Amino acid sequence: MTPPRPGLLAHVGDTPLVELPRLSPKPGVRLFAKLEGHNPSGSVKDRIALAMVEQAEAQGRLAPGGTLVEASTGNTAIALAMVARQKGYRLKVVIPEGVVPSIADILCLYGVEVLWCAPRAGMRGAIDEALRLADAHGWVATRQFDNPVNPRVHHDTTGAELLRELPDIDVFVAGIGTGGTLMGVGCRLMEHNPGVALVGVEPRMGEHLQGLRSLDDGYCPPLVDLDILSARYLIPADRALRATRRLVEVEGVLAGVSGGATLHAALRYAERIERGNVVFMVSDGGWKYLPAKPWDAAEAEDSGLDETHWW
Ligand SMILES: Cc1ncc(COP(=O)(O)O)c(C=O)c1O
Structure with missing residues (x-):
């Protein structure tokens, strides 16, 4: 067995x-x-969430108690939230307004901070904002779109x-x-x-x-x-x-x-x-x-x- x-x-x-x-x-x-x-x-996003977090750990960019940031319309955010909970990291996600309401509810249960951005900025705007926040606060951007x-x-x-x-x-x-x-x-x-x-x-x-x-x-x-x-x-x-x-x-x-x-x-x-x-x-x-x-x-x-x- x-x-x-x-x-x-x-x-x-x-x-x-x-x-x-x-x-x-x-x-x-x-x-x-x-x-x-x-x-x-x-x-499907559990696969990349785990891999991107483990990559950041292996590169020494992510230490215990560290903060992750990602742009997502939902699934990557939820997957990263699950991985972050398991591994003891904080997570911020930048999401264009107008996603399915239950996604925000799920993220709230996981204790994730959602940073909304205007829908007209689109995914490109959300990506730029996530990178800007990573730079400004020393957070680790997982960068699903170009990683x-x-x-x-x-x-x-x-x-x-x-x-x-x-x-x-x-x-x-x-x-x-x-x-x-x-x-x-x-x-x-x-x-x-x-x-x-x-x-x-x-x-x-x-x-x-x-x-x-x-x-x-x-x-x-x-x-x-x-x-x-x-x-x-x-x-x-x-x-x-x-x-x-x-x-x-x-x-x-x-x-x-x-x-x-x-x-x-x-x-x-x-x-x-x-x-x-x-x-x-x-x-x-x-x-x-x-x-x-x-x-x-x-x-x-x-x-x-x-x-x-x-x-
Ligand atoms: C529901 C759903 N289907 C398909 C995809 C596409 O996957 P990929 O980002 O690997 O192109 C995504 C990605 O966010 C998704 O959330």
């Missing part, structure tokens, strides 16, 4: 990869979801886990926030099979899907190398929301909205192939979005979805 792994941080990663046969569009195409909501704080540890940990863990369970991956689909997941996993899969198709998922320009960003909106995260991608899908919010609903109705997977966006893109890409194994990321679970009831809005008859910012 394997003894229990001690401490929450030992349980980051090794998330389930599940086949979703009822959603598969044709007999030759097998569809698999990597369920990152099974991480201790509930999202090479972000794609590296996905290369070493997420990508390696996928290949261990499913060596023949033909298509990999992930949303683009920092781009860390897509680049890190993508490079790992390409080392194994140079022919793998890497598919990026973004919200349609001007729309908002929690955790994802439209590269056409004016900020392309420096980690992103568009040249290695086979396709980029710009998904309208209403389609992502309907696909999120299908995930739970057809396969029982309660995913966050970016999981619906990646499912929708995976099905679009599957139209172009006759057979193959298609893996898509489900970066978090749906729980923290429930108070906002986004699924109901997607069902509304005339919801004006093209103009809507969902959170």
Whole structure:
């Protein structure tokens, strides 16, 4: 018998990869979801939060009682809050106003100080503010948007886990926030099979899907190398929301909205192939979005979805 792994941080990663046969569009195409909501704080971001904190410790930039600062729209903030609690650090997060209200509630429970910035400043404004605060106060900026540890940990863990369970991956689909997941996993899969198709998922320009960003909106995260991608899908919010609903109705997977966006893109890409194994990321679970009831809005008859910012 394997003894229990001690401490929450030992349980980051090794998330389930599940086949979703009822959603598969044709007999030759097998569809698999990597369920990152099974991480201790509930999202894929536990992986990078732990890696970035351990990097700062190893470099001697972070000492006991130190303060971390990061710009985030939610999941990275929650993941860092969990890691900071486990390791005894303080955390400040810069968040653009307008995120899902339950994210602020969760951060409050963790004892994190939230520094709001105006939504028009966007993620770029939040990043600049986090770096300014780090300089001014001697806090440690974890810098998820340009920290090479972000794609590296996905290369070493997420990508390696996928290949261990499913060596023949033909298509990999992930949303683009920092781009860390897509680049890190993508490079790992390409080392194994140079022919793998890497598919990026973004919200349609001007729309908002929690955790994802439209590269056409004016900020392309420096980690992103568009040249290695086979396709980029710009998904309208209403389609992502309907696909999120299908995930739970057809396969029982309660995913966050970016999981619906990646499912929708995976099905679009599957139209172009006759057979193959298609893996898509489900970066978090749906729980923290429930108070906002986004699924109901997607069902509304005339919801004006093209103009809507969902959170
Ligand atoms: C819900 C959700 N999905 C997908 C992503 C994209 O992940 P990455 O930053 O690795 O591109 C994020 C990132 O914040 C996220 O919060």
